[in-house]
Amino acid sequence: MLEAAVIGIAGVLLALQIKQARPEYAVYLSVATGVFLLIMAAQRLEVVVESVRLIQSSISIQSSYIQVLLKIIGITYISEFAADICRDAGYSAVAGQIGIFAKLSILAVSIPIVTALLETIQSFLGG
Numbered sequence: 001m002l003e004a005a006v007i008g009i010a011g012v013l014l015a016l017q018i019k020q021a022r023p024e025y026a027v028y029l030s031v032a033t034g035v036f037l038l039i040m041a042a043q044r045l046e047v048v049v050e051s052v053r054l055i056q057s058s059i060s061i062q063s064s065y066i067q068v069l070l071k072i073i074g075i076t077y078i079s080e081f082a083a084d085i086c087r088d089a090g091y092s093a094v095a096g097q098i099g100i101f102a103k104l105s106i107l108a109v110s111i112p113i114v115t116a117l118l119e120t121i122q123s124f125l126g127g
Contacts, residue, residue, distance in 0.1 A: 004037055011036075030088050038081055045073075064112065071109050075102055 011033030019026035049070065056066050079102030086095035 004040055007040075008033060008037060027089050031085055034081060034085055041077070048073075068109055068113055072106050075105050075109065078102075079105075 011029060015026040015029045015033070018029060052066055052070070055061075056063065079098050083095035083098045083102075086092070086098065
């Protein structure tokens with residue numbers, strides 16, 4: 001985490017210095033810093049995925065539920081990354097639309113789990 005914080009702060013400070021002379025390059029530097037941090041996070045995500053698979057093997061959870069969970073995590077992370085870049089560039093409306101699209105995507109991905117939950121509840125109620 002310390003590495004990521006130092007890289008992020010260094011990128012921002014450098015972008016602030018460049019912004020005075022060449023504002024368009026400051027946005028590129030911000031995006032490059034973000035992509036580098038995204039790559040670092042993806043490496044950490046491998047550990048999380050392995051842990052989730054280990055948990056799945058020790059308790060009986062359908063693999064489709066785990067896949068949905070991982071998709072939701074991916075959608076959330078990618079949409080936040082893209083929206084933050086848009087906000088940094090001054091396009092808050094686009095960032096908001098990315099957020100709305102992400103929420104709808106999460107809803108669409110989670111429908112099978114909601115359906116299974118409702119079927120389980122219905123079976124408990126004797127329906």
